[in-house]
Amino acid sequence: MTPNIIIEDWGLINYLDGLERQRKCVQRVIEGAGDHLILCEHPAVLTLGRMTNPQSLLYERKEIEARSVTIERVDRGGDVTLHAPGQLIVYPVFNLNKHGKDLKAYMEELEEVAVDLLKNFGILAISICGQRGVFVGPDKIISIGVGVRKWVTYHGLGINVNTDLSLFDLIKPCGLNVRMTSMQKIKGHAMPMADVKTKIIEQFGKHFK
Amino acid sequence: MTKIILPELGEGIVKATIACWHAKVGDSLQRGQEVCEAVTDKASFVIEAPAAGKLESICVDAGQEGLVGGVLGTIE
Numbered sequence: 001m002t003p004n005i006i007i008e009d010w011g012l013i014n015y016l017d018g019l020e021r022q023r024k025c026v027q028r029v030i031e032g033a034g035d036h037l038i039l040c041e042h043p044a045v046l047t048l049g050r051m052t053n054p055q056s057l058l059y060e061r062k063e064i065e066a067r068s069v070t071i072e073r074v075d076r077g078g079d080v081t082l083h084a085p086g087q088l089i090v091y092p093v094f095n096l097n098k099h100g101k102d103l104k105a106y107m108e109e110l111e112e113v114a115v116d117l118l119k120n121f122g123i124l125a126i127s128i129c130g131q132r133g134v135f136v137g138p139d140k141i142i143s144i145g146v147g148v149r150k151w152v153t154y155h156g157l158g159i160n161v162n163t164d165l166s167l168f169d170l171i172k173p174c175g176l177n178v179r180m181t182s183m184q185k186i187k188g189h190a191m192p193m194a195d196v197k198t199k200i201i202e203q204f205g206k207h208f209k
Numbered sequence: 210m211t212k213i214i215l216p217e218l219g220e221g222i223v224k225a226t227i228a229c230w231h232a233k234v235g236d237s238l239q240r241g242q243e244v245c246e247a248v249t250d251k252a253s254f255v256i257e258a259p260a261a262g263k264l265e266s267i268c269v270d271a272g273q274e275g276l277v278g279g280v281l282g283t284i285e
Contacts, residue, residue: 050228052246077251102219103252132251149243149255
């Protein structure tokens with residue numbers, strides 16, 4: 001299904017350890033390795049993108065850390081977001097020299113992958129012009145933020161599969177006054193993560209040939 | 210003098226915000242060294258030094274917008 005994409009599943013991995021592994025993968029792709037699609041989950045962490053507004057954090061650092069949530073600054077676009085177990089993290093490390101050197105087109109393709117993924121599970125989602133990410137009604141279900149080095153991508157999507165949504169009360173996600181949702185909340189039961197992984201791999205294979 | 214240019218980032222993208230500079234005026238740079246990051250549309254793009262030399266000037270400070278094709282800084 002994905003003959004040109006190397007799939008890696010890192011399971012549950014500390015955010016900074018994952019970031020270090022991701023950077024090494026980016027370097028390998030820059031040096032000529034094939035596209036990689038990395039799947040993982042992170043223990044609860046708030047990541048602050050390059051454009052984070054301090055007011056997007058709704059609590060003091062020590063109050064956030066008291067809930068066992070760490071805070072890290074990262075080199076991706078966008079504002080603050082939350083990662084936690086139950087959220088499927090997808091890091092496409094793709095060489096855009098092979099897929100068109102167009103950041104806007106790449107971001108839109110990621111959104112289409114996400115919308116088609118959710119369609120597989122009977123969830124009607126949309127992307128909204130001017131607001132990156134994917135929404136179900138007014139609620140955001142998938143966040144997107146990427147970095148690009150020598151036209152090789154890193155960072156990617158946070159898909160709320162079975163995420164503890166109460167953790168989003170700590171922040172204004174992506175700097176927006178938006179409510180977050182999850183596949184679990186919409187379907188009314190926990191979703192099998194393995195199935196979501198299988199489907200997201202299929203969708204990347206269809207969209208990035 | 211070599212100009213550091215904000216490159217084409219994709220169709221319809223005409224500007225980007227400089228998120229940060231990794232070097233300050235007077236710093237020595239190697240060709241290909243990462244000098245700054247431009248952010249557009251929730252994507253952060255790393256911009257490299259097009260030549261070796263000293264960073265002579267920064268024309269677009271962090272937090273300001275640069276135009277695609279415009280000069281972000283110069284290398285002497």
